[in-house]
Amino acid sequence: MKIRLDNVVKEFETFRAVHGVSLDIESGELVALLGPSGSGKTTILRMVAGLEYADAGAIYFGDENATDIPVRERGVGFVFQHYALFPHMTVGENIAFGMKVSKVKRSPQAIAERVKELLDLVQLSGLKDRFPGQISGGQRQRVALARALAVDPRVLLLDEPFGALDANVRRDLRRWLRKIHDELGITTLFVTHDQEEALDLADRVVILNKGKIVQEGTPEAVCRNPADAFVMNFLGDANKLDADIRGGKAYVDAVAFDAEGVPDGSGQILFRPADVSWREQGQGIAAKILRVIDRPDSRRVLAMTGSGQAVEFDTAPEFPYRKGEEGFINIRRPRVYAAA
């Protein structure tokens, strides 16, 4: 099911507002809404679900205007951040709930069969008679997904699906969710504040800030070509150096970088810690090493440029230089933006 948001607005007295968001999600696509807390991403998800009504704009499911369809008739599967499993029902009863209350009457045998099928799908066959309080967080997450899928939703919506789990459980579940999505081919929209999760899982990433979309595209597109300094910073560690921009060039301590299309005036250069090389002699921005931090697979170097700006970069563990030594920084793939 294709989803289209047309200039959707939601006003709140608090910070969670959404200021005019338009978005197309293709049928069968897996899309991540990525943003810091307060960026409006959960509000957007809840509006798609019908748990929140838009103040202006429209939401389409296929060609149907779904804006005013109440949540219980909208046909969405929603997985809540803290799962919201019914604590007094067993795993099996939780999954069966949607089918039991449905207007489409099913025989108890049909429901039991479907529950079994879903338990197999989420690999929890042995846990049918346990209560949610008796299983692990990762298992609860999978029960929540099975429960949402039981009503044959047209769209699957997940709110911070892995937010409450340990890092390694999270990685496993992520891969597993991708596999389920590929098997079922259901249009899926999920919310996360974790850029790694979004890039790992999604076909397309929509990055939000302060209730607006700042960039959308494939993980490759947003990683290689961040639209602005916010996206660059949000997607990962980034260094920032103040620069003067004159005639399509950005100058940092008299070193020039290509800055085509950036207006003259003050600007900034952003780059990843891995995109720096250190030279004892030659060209580059003069800098002095302040500290070297050892990591299992690399060395993180903290340095200060000649004009007193801090730079951090990653090198091979064999990096021979130490605190106090001087040299030159060379930057690969610098991104130049006008000052905000």
Added chain:
Amino acid sequence: MRRRVLPGLPLALGITLVYVAIIVVLPLAALVFKAASLGPADYWRIISSDRAFASYRVTVLCALAATVFNLLFGMALAWVLVRYRFPGRRLVDALVDLPFALPTAVAGIALTTLFATNGWFGAPLSLLGIKVAYTPLGIIVAMSFTSIPFIVRTVQPVLEELDPALEEAGQTLGASDLSIFVGVILPLLTPALLAGVSLSFARSLGEFGAIIFIAGNQPFSTEITALLAFIRLEEYDYPASAAIASVMLLTAFVMLAITNLMQARALRYTVRG
């Protein structure tokens, strides 16, 4: 060195046990002892007399009616106080405790004044042919009044803790408001409701002060068991009074045991395994 949980556990425990013994166990033991001074035949004659039986009937039936009323109204009151924000909510919230704070005799006199045939409530009701004061209906009103805080105050915190996402989950699964209430909310409130109901019922069985003013106290029709025990006391017939009181005590115990069992059953999902 073994770490102590809290300083002074032996002292605190000692005081607690002495307190329980003096305030709770001793009077109950005296009651049983007094009742036991009667022979079995006398005991049976007293507790199974027609007048005593009539009083059990009035007390239990009225307490049941009052509890059912409190269950419905108390739950609605708790729901409104938790779910809605309206002007005066905090005042209403504070008023819920009033029946606890008010001397029951004052409540009884106030209710009698209101519900007497010339009172504010009693006058319009008597036009409809409904008589409250000096009838079992009056007993029910007095019992409800004094025991409603039990239901409200046990349900309220559970309702406050109820995750709104549970109801939203029900909605996304296509459930109607009724299915969500019956299938999700009510089962989660059941343990608290049972606790409130058992306290409310026990209080209603034992209520005395508020009832005797409004009940009219006619033997065989509006005489409650507690009053009968009091009358025997006034007649210096202590063993008979104790015998009647022992029946009330036994009823209270049995009822508490039953509701505890029901509560354990309703809470079985919280057992970790």
